[in-house]
Amino acid sequence: MSVQPILDVRGLTVSVELPSGRRAKLVDDIDFSIPPGGALGLVGESGSGKTMTSLAIIGLLAPATEVEAGEVLLEGEDLLKKSKHELQKLRGKRMSMVLQDALTALDPSFTIRTQLAAPLRQHRGLRGAALEKALVDALERVHLPASAERLNQYPHQLSGGMRQRVTSAIALAGEPTLLIADEPTSALDATTQRHYLELLKELQAATGFALLLVAHDLYVVRDSCERVMVMYSGQMVEDGPVADVFSSPQHPYTRALLGAIPEIGESVAIEAIEGQPPDITEEIAGCRFAARCKFARDICRSSPPALTPRGADRRARCFGTEPGGWIAT
Amino acid sequence: MTETSRTLPALRSRQRRRLRLVPALPLLFLGLFAIAALAAPWIAPHDPVKPNLLYALQPPVWLDGGNTNYLLGTDRFGRDILTRLIYGARVSFSVVAVSLFIAVFIGVPVGILSGYVGGWVDSLIMRIVDVLLSLETMLVGLVVAIALGPSFRNLVLVIGLLLWPRIARIIRGETLALKNQDFVRYSRTIGVRRWAIFLRHIFPNVLPALLVIMTLEIGNVILLEASLSFLGAGMPAPRASWGVMIDDGRALIATGWWVTLFPGIAITATVLSSNTFGDWLRDRLDPKTRHE
Amino acid sequence: MFRAVLIRTGHALLSMLALLIIVFGLVRLTGDPVRYLLPVARTPAQEQHLREYLGLDKPLIVQFGTYVGNLATGDLGQSFRMRMPVTEMIAQRLPATITMGAAAILLTILIGLPVGIYSAFWRGGILDRIGRFLAAFGQSVPNFWMGYVLILIFAVQLKWLPSGGYGTLGHLLLPAITLSFHSTAGLVRLLRSSVIEVLNSDYIKFHRMKGLSEHVILWKYALRNAGLTALSFAGMVVAALFTGSVLVETVFVWPGVGRLMIEGIQWRDFNVVQGVILLFSAAYICANLLVDLLYIVLNPRLR
Numbered sequence: 001m002s003v004q005p006i007l008d009v010r011g012l013t014v015s016v017e018l019p020s021g022r023r024a025k026l027v028d029d030i031d032f033s034i035p036p037g038g039a040l041g042l043v044g045e046s047g048s049g050k051t052m053t054s055l056a057i058i059g060l061l062a063p064a065t066e067v068e069a070g071e072v073l074l075e076g077e078d079l080l081k082k083s084k085h086e087l088q089k090l091r092g093k094r095m096s097m098v099l100q101d102a103l104t105a106l107d108p109s110f111t112i113r114t115q116l117a118a119p120l121r122q123h124r125g126l127r128g129a130a131l132e133k134a135l136v137d138a139l140e141r142v143h144l145p146a147s148a149e150r151l152n153q154y155p156h157q158l159s160g161g162m163r164q165r166v167t168s169a170i171a172l173a174g175e176p177t178l179l180i181a182d183e184p185t186s187a188l189d190a191t192t193q194r195h196y197l198e199l200l201k202e203l204q205a206a207t208g209f210a211l212l213l214v215a216h217d218l219y220v221v222r223d224s225c226e227r228v229m230v231m232y233s234g235q236m237v238e239d240g241p242v243a244d245v246f247s248s249p250q251h252p253y254t255r256a257l258l259g260a261i262p263e264i265g266e267s268v269a270i271e272a273i274e275g276q277p278p279d280i281t282e283e284i285a286g287c288r289f290a291a292r293c294k295f296a297r298d299i300c301r302s303s304p305p306a307l308t309p310r311g312a313d314r315r316a317r318c319f320g321t322e323p324g325g326w327i328a329t
Numbered sequence: 330m331t332e333t334s335r336t337l338p339a340l341r342s343r344q345r346r347r348l349r350l351v352p353a354l355p356l357l358f359l360g361l362f363a364i365a366a367l368a369a370p371w372i373a374p375h376d377p378v379k380p381n382l383l384y385a386l387q388p389p390v391w392l393d394g395g396n397t398n399y400l401l402g403t404d405r406f407g408r409d410i411l412t413r414l415i416y417g418a419r420v421s422f423s424v425v426a427v428s429l430f431i432a433v434f435i436g437v438p439v440g441i442l443s444g445y446v447g448g449w450v451d452s453l454i455m456r457i458v459d460v461l462l463s464l465e466t467m468l469v470g471l472v473v474a475i476a477l478g479p480s481f482r483n484l485v486l487v488i489g490l491l492l493w494p495r496i497a498r499i500i501r502g503e504t505l506a507l508k509n510q511d512f513v514r515y516s517r518t519i520g521v522r523r524w525a526i527f528l529r530h531i532f533p534n535v536l537p538a539l540l541v542i543m544t545l546e547i548g549n550v551i552l553l554e555a556s557l558s559f560l561g562a563g564m565p566a567p568r569a570s571w572g573v574m575i576d577d578g579r580a581l582i583a584t585g586w587w588v589t590l591f592p593g594i595a596i597t598a599t600v601l602s603s604n605t606f607g608d609w610l611r612d613r614l615d616p617k618t619r620h621e
Numbered sequence: 622m623f624r625a626v627l628i629r630t631g632h633a634l635l636s637m638l639a640l641l642i643i644v645f646g647l648v649r650l651t652g653d654p655v656r657y658l659l660p661v662a663r664t665p666a667q668e669q670h671l672r673e674y675l676g677l678d679k680p681l682i683v684q685f686g687t688y689v690g691n692l693a694t695g696d697l698g699q700s701f702r703m704r705m706p707v708t709e710m711i712a713q714r715l716p717a718t719i720t721m722g723a724a725a726i727l728l729t730i731l732i733g734l735p736v737g738i739y740s741a742f743w744r745g746g747i748l749d750r751i752g753r754f755l756a757a758f759g760q761s762v763p764n765f766w767m768g769y770v771l772i773l774i775f776a777v778q779l780k781w782l783p784s785g786g787y788g789t790l791g792h793l794l795l796p797a798i799t800l801s802f803h804s805t806a807g808l809v810r811l812l813r814s815s816v817i818e819v820l821n822s823d824y825i826k827f828h829r830m831k832g833l834s835e836h837v838i839l840w841k842y843a844l845r846n847a848g849l850t851a852l853s854f855a856g857m858v859v860a861a862l863f864t865g866s867v868l869v870e871t872v873f874v875w876p877g878v879g880r881l882m883i884e885g886i887q888w889r890d891f892n893v894v895q896g897v898i899l900l901f902s903a904a905y906i907c908a909n910l911l912v913d914l915l916y917i918v919l920n921p922r923l924r
Contacts, residue, residue, distance in 0.1 A: 058830060060826065060829055060830065088829075088832055088833075088834060088835075089832065090832070091829065091830055091831065091832035092830065092831040092832030092833075093832055096830060096831070097827075097830040099823055099826065099827055099830075100823075101823060104822060104823035104824060105823045105824055105826075105827040106824055106827070107824040107825075107827075107828065107842055107846070108824070108846070108921065108922060109842075109845045109846050109849065109920075109921060110842070110845070111921075118828075118831060118833060119831045119832065119833075122831075122832060122833070123832065154921040154922070156921070156922050167827065170827075170831060171830070171831070173831075174831070174832065456635070459632060459635075459636070460635055460636050460639040461639075463636040463639075463640075463905070463906055463909065464636075464639070464640060464643070464902070465860055465863070465864055465901065465902065465905060467864040467867070468864065468898050468901055468902060469643065471867075471882070471886060471894065471898070472643075472644060472647050472894065472895070472898055473647060474886070475885075475886050475889060475891070475894055476647040477647075548760075548761060552761075552763055555763050556763065556765065556864075556868055559763075559765055559868065559871075560867065560868065560871065560883060560886070561883075561886065561887070562886060572763075575763070575765065575766050575769070578769070579769070579872075582769055582772055582773055582777060582784070583777050586773050586777075589766065589769045589773075590769075590770070590773075592766075593762070593763060593766030593767075593769070593770065596761075596762075596763050596766065597758070597761050597762045597763070597766075600760075600761035600762075600763075601757060601758060601761035604757060604760065604761055605757060
């Protein structure tokens with residue numbers, strides 16, 4: 001790629017210290033990049049490390065967790081080399097994040113105006129009439145009806161869908177080049193969900209930020225992203241263009257997420273993946289998914305598969321789908 | 330965030346291991362307190378009340394003029410401070426035991442009734458509870474003391490009668506939560522009698538919360554008893570209450586500080602122990618109220 | 622919102638009524654005041670006359686009506702000992718108590734607020750652990766005893782401050798510190814736990830993601846949210862200050878209303894004791910009502 005990517009994550013490893021003193025990896029050697037205006041879907045079950053990945057990028061990991069290795073390049077600058085203070089200056093201005101639950105993401109004690117004005121003042125230096133105009137503009141951009149009125153309301157006076165629009169307006173107030181959306185629709189009902197994802201696409205087309213969309217549901221990602229990356233138990237198990245991954249998944253876990261296992265020919269819901277992801281404290285010799293995998297063979301339990309290419313633009317971590325493997329794709 | 334919550338049990342167990350001093354030290358002290366209270370007549374070296382003016386205001390043993398016979402010194406009537414501290418534990422202990430018994434005896438049934446029956450019964454009981462809770466225990470204790478005279482009976486009655494609403498309110502909350510749980514609903518649908526549901530399902534399940542609140546109230550009751558006794562409205566004077574002892578030392582602060590100092594340390598240590606133990610117990614038994 | 626205010630006010634009035642009944646009943650329980658007021662050599666006719674004079678021959682309900690009626694006009698009766706209206710005696714002593722209480726509240730806020738907030742912010746650190754232990758200690762120590770310990774250190778040993786009395790700032794310092802002990806400890810514990818809860822919330826995370834500085838987050842957003850929780854306990858703090866003042870005034874020979882009540886107890890001066898208790902309780906109930914109303918006003922979710 002000749003164009004410099006907005007976000008380029010290389011070999012990111014996040015670990016937490018266990019009571020035994022050993023460090024367990026929550027995110028294990030992840031790399032991906034997002035070009036300007038591009039959208040990447042990051043998919044996995046809860047506990048797969050996808051939220052950890054986004055928190056590591058934005059620099060807000062919980063105190064016990066830390067980045068062990070890797071680089072996080074935002075427009076070529078390594079965020080991991082920056083001080084806390086420098087990171088704080090970047091947040092909201094060049095990278096921003098929308099949280100899962102808009103109900104709890106908005107401060108209950110302050111009006112929408114106060115919460116929206118803070119980033120506008122800080123990142124764009126707006127004051128007075130210009131600020132006033134920007135406030136209304138920001139809400140209109142996310143199609144919030146009666147914007148001027150909404151400004152003086154408190155979060156509890158808005159509906160769930162409206163609150164998520166407001167958080168997006170706040171997150172985008174500083175005109176960031178990167179927006180991370182961490183399961184932004186999981187607290188919304190199906191219709192509102194679709195509207196919100198459409199809004200996100202529209203905003204992206206208008207302002208051109210790069211989007212990292214974190215979801216546990218592959219279908220949320222399908223219409224909003226060009227590329228998708230699947231995580232399982234802290235590892236990347238598959239990535240590639242959305243259409244290819246949907247049409248021919250290269251990892252049994254992705255298949256399970258898609259809810260269709262061709263060999264058996266019956267539909268299985270995501271919840272129906274049997275068993276639990278391995279505990280982070282466990283050390284596993286082979287493939288981390290082997291215990292739940294219908295196709296697993298002895299080699300899967302004894303040695304760990306590597307992330308290997310599947311064609312020009314795709315990778316997967318599975319012995320069964322490697323050339324000469326036993327899983328038909 | 331799911332990821333953080335997955336790491337939490339690990340962190341919490343580490344914290345527990347480091348803080349194991351916390352249940353041990355308070356428990357040890359509360360044990361000493363209970364032993365002193367129960368065995369006072371056998372372990373106390375002297376008589377707690379009989380004056381012995383020959384040995385008035387002896388300093389503690391480690392000071393000049395100290396006497397091994399009176400390890401912590403004597404007060405202005407020549408009474409042994411250590412002996413009076415041990416008997417003081419007996420006073421605090423019995424006030425705590427009797428007043429908590431009264432409070433639990435009223436508070437638990439009323440709380441269960443209020444939470445389980447609901448409706449106007451619940452509204453009425455909660456209104457009464459609110460009103461009683463708005464009364465300051467110490468002020469009412471003072472009025473009763475002057476109206477009826479200071480005595481053990483009046484003291485425990487006042488404390489017990491003003492304490493039960495707090496217990497009732499907490500038990501009511503627990504009962505409300507239990508009432509809608511499946512095993513209670515099931516018992517109701519198969520026609521188990523109401524009192525049997527109370528006894529078999531509700532009462533055993535409110536016990537942890539009851540234990541926590543009782544432990545946390547021990548400190549309050551001890552402080553209350555000491556304060557009322559200090560003001561002359563609690564235990565009548567010659568009795569060896571810790572509050573009375575501090576009052577005894579009032580005029581002697583310059584010449585016989587030990588008379589005041591030791592009972593205060595005894596109160597602080599006992600109250601601190603029961604509060605810390607209560608907090609620990611709450612974290613253990615009642616995860617809802619855990620705040621970290 | 623208006624309904625909530627009405628309900629709170631109704632509760633406060635109900636509490637006042639209950640208190641009146643209790644005080645009224647207890648005073649009647651003490652027996653016939655005629656026995657105290659007349660000399661031993663008295664005739665039944667004299668007793669009867671005095672009873673009629675005091676209104677004790679009327680039915681209880683009428684007596685209660687008169688009692689409440691007198692109260693409503695601000696008449697708390699006469700002191701048996703000083704032969705002057707109780708209201709006047711209270712008015713003389715009130716400024717001293719208010720001075721001490723105000724100083725204690727000031728100290729509580731000046732010390733408790735920063736310690737509680739920093740303790741939460743640096744939780745787990747060494748300063749936090751010291752702060753937590755001191756708070757637990759402060760809640761366990763009897764304040765009247767703490768007063769003597771402070772006297773022993775600062776008045777007897779170091780001779781820096783007077784051991785008691787009233788008048789200068791030096792006289793005020795030790796009593797105010799003593800009185801503020803419990804409330805400071807309570808504020809620290811309460812603020813610490815509510816700030817921790819708030820700091821762990823999603824909205825604080827989102828404030829961070831906007832790029833706001835930790836300083837602004839802590840002192841503007843976390844404090845406002847945690848302050849609401851802390852405020853709901855302010856009524857209890859006020860109560861603790863009142864009852865505490867009775868004890869602390871006794872220790873430091875401070876000429877306030879608390880001391881007045883203790884003198885009343887020693888002399889069995891019912892009207893004085895009754896008057897002070899009514900004053901304290903009314904102030905306590907009003908403080909609680911005020912806090913409740915303030916809470917409704919400050920909490921946007923209740924508006």
